[in-house]
Amino acid sequence: MPTSFVPVSFLLTIIFSLPSGIITAITNMPMTAISAVDLISSLIxxxxxxxxxxxxxxxxxxxxxxxVYLMNSKIAHYMKIPPRIVLPLFILASILSSIIHYITAIYLLNNVPHICTLKSPAWRCLSLQATHTSSIVFGITGAFIWSARYSSLLYGFLIGSILPIISWLLWKAFPNIKWLALINFPILLMATINMPPAPAGEFPSWFLVGFIFNFILYRYAHNWWEKYAYIFSIAMSCGVAICGFIIFFALQLNHTSFPQWWGLGGLNGDGCPLDSANFSGVIPTDRYI
Structure with missing residues (x-):
């Protein structure tokens, strides 16, 4: 990349940081404007x-x-930790994590056979596949994407920009309709960011858990929800992290396969055998990302 584009990258970061930070503060869902960056990158x-x-x-x-720094600073503020302590610790953590990530990546590339290919289902690198696809769609085809087969999907940028304005105008025009204030299109659309790497079967489970806790329990057991919902959410997040740690060292490193039962199947284990197929319904037999 030409060095002249580095200031452009910093400028885009400054422009998108404010709306991304506002949405993150309101919704507690970190969001970066990576899709807009993809579109701009494909043009320049x-x-x-x-x-x-x-x-x-x-x-x-x-x-x-x-x-991440703003979220950590917010937590430190609640814990009454001075910013002059948070900043150097954050810098140190960033340096250490960069070194550890690099060492881990080199170790996995050298020790996991067929990593990031279909021959290694446990190491398919789904997030990197999404990045690789973006590099082809936006990086190679570039401006030609406007006339490609999927060019109509680019209208999503326009629709996503207009929908929050429409919901806000409706809320202002009809303040007596209470449920209009609950419409938040960034939250509704933000989950789709994870759809390329995440198997499609995960979304119904996310919706089910959210519906149970944020609708049923919130309405019919509000006292319990008010006291335990957030603690339970933290417990589930910690449980996932601990299970991931145990599964990696106890199972994946020992080449132990996940048991097969109803509802599984397909390359991603979500019961959808065509989730990795292309537009014509053809599933690639083997490839590197």
């Missing part, structure tokens, strides 16, 4: 996938680090 770095990935990674990392 068309036909250069390596430069596109560099520009995308730099911009995304800067945006994400800003949000």
């Amino acid at each position: 770095l068309s036909g250069n996938p390596i430069a596109y990935l560099t520009f995308r990674t730099l911009t995304y990392t800067c945006q994400n680090q800003i949000l």
Whole structure:
């Protein structure tokens, strides 16, 4: 990537940090404007996938680090930890995590056979596949995406920009309709960011848990919800992290496969055998990301 694009990356970070920070503060869902960066990158770095990935990674990392730092500063503020202590600790943690991530990546690439291919279902690197697909769609085709088969999907940028304005205008025009104030399109649409790497079967479970806790229990057992809902949410998050740690060292490193039962199947284990198929319904037999 030409060095002249580094200031452009920083400028985009500054522009998108404010709306991303506001949405994160209101919804507690970190969101970076990576899709807008993809679109801009495809126009200014068309036909250069390596430069596109560099520009995308730099911009995304800067945006994400800003949000993470703000969230950590907020927690430190609640815990009455001075900012002069938080900042150097955050810098130190960033340096250490970068080194650890690099060492871990090199270790996995050298010790896990067929990593990031279909021959290793437990190490398919779904998030990297989404990044690889973006580099092809935006980095190689570039401006040609406007006339491609999926060009109609680009209207999503326009629709996503207009929907929050419409909901806000409706709320202002009809203040007596209480449920209009509950419509938040960034929250509704934000979950789709995780759809490319996440198996489709995970979304019904997310919806079910959210419906039970934030509708049924909130309405019919509000006292319990008010006292235990957030604690239970933290417990589930910690449980997932602990289980992931145990599964990695106890099962995946020992090449232990997950048991097969009803509802599984397909390359992603979500019971959908065509979730990795292309537009024509053809599933690739083997590939590197």
